[in-house]
Amino acid sequence: MLTKRIIPCLDIKNGRTVKGVNFIDLRDAGDPVELAAKYAETGADELVFLDISATEERRKTLADLVLRVAEKINIPFTVGGGISSVEDVDILLQNGADKVSINSSAVKNPKLINELAAKFGSQCVVVAIDAKQINGKWTVHLVGGKVPTDLDLFEWAQEVESRGAGEILFTSMDHDGTKAGFADEALARLSELLNIPVIASGGAGTMQHFTDTFTSGKADAALAASVFHFHEIDIPLLKLELKSKNIPIRL
């Protein structure tokens, strides 16, 4: 049976992890490769690297990082952040990334999704969507959630699928950082509406939240950052817990 995926997300700035991590057994907690290797060993099913640097050398730094990760890591990983062209994606895939995640650039230029799917295949195109509820309507936001658009989450997700996206990574800004659980109602609706996998993001605080998002939220995968980085939830224990709840999981 296809298993549900647990995905730690690493925020990267100038080639280093940021937001802090608290792994006592790491030599250098800021080194994304060392952290990624740790997660791969402890049972993460996939990794996401989100580049938040704003320097001009970002493209080269990110490409170098991808190469170093690919050299060391034997599980799949996705790279996102500031990717806006076929050339950007080409370099990252050539360097060993399995998938790329695009967000604002997909909203600004939806054709990019078609171009990427045609050139590299849908399987490596993840479209990330940040949304929050405004007057009861799930509204897509850009620039890390700062700028609202007039796009409706569900309509945009359907368009993204029809243009060839292979997966949707949905972050609920209403839930992100709250540690009060994922946006399971919206996730379930997305999952029923779409025929591609949906990754839940934003709100993880307890193991129960993961159980909930895989059952009532119908999510195919769940992404989290700080609860993993700060050992609030250990991945091996989380996976045992999910297994005991009869959720298909890889141990």
Add this chain to the structure above:
Amino acid sequence: MKLVIINYGAGNIQSIKFAFKRLGVDAVLSDDAEEIKAADKVIFPGVGEASSAMAKLRDTGLDKLIPTLTQPVLGICLGMQLMCKHSTEGDTTGLGIFDVSVTKFSNSVKVPQIGWNEVSNLNSPLFEGIPENSHMYLVHSFYAPKCEELIAETMYDVKYASALQKDNFYGVQFHPEKSGLVGEQVLKNFLQM
């Protein structure tokens, strides 16, 4: 050990190179018939769409070469699918090494299948030391149905062939280079053939 990865412009080759490098083998990328024929082991990778990948193989004559190889050959993902006789993806005629036609998952499941799924009914030296129901990483929309040449099966939509073998030709639908330690074991076994 001379390990050649067939180079025909297909997808993510870097990960396969690195996976072998972690096992201490430097793989060479090549589209040269003589170099491929002279290799001890050959990897036939593939990511992307079947008909355009097949067109690239025909352009370079590799479509004629591959079925004549006599050393162990391992097709991965689309590589395995192209070793079959046909694929409904782009109505593509394949290399015909495996006597099975590749078809698409139905709409009753999410397509592509993305993630870790179990391999069972393991029946090949390729899976030496790998426990039944181990999880492998898969990303695909098309699959080879169960057939005589099946050496591993996986359940998604239907029970299908997640690995095939005929003589010196091996094909795996999953990505051993991305399947953690069990995937590494598959590559190690292949190197030991």
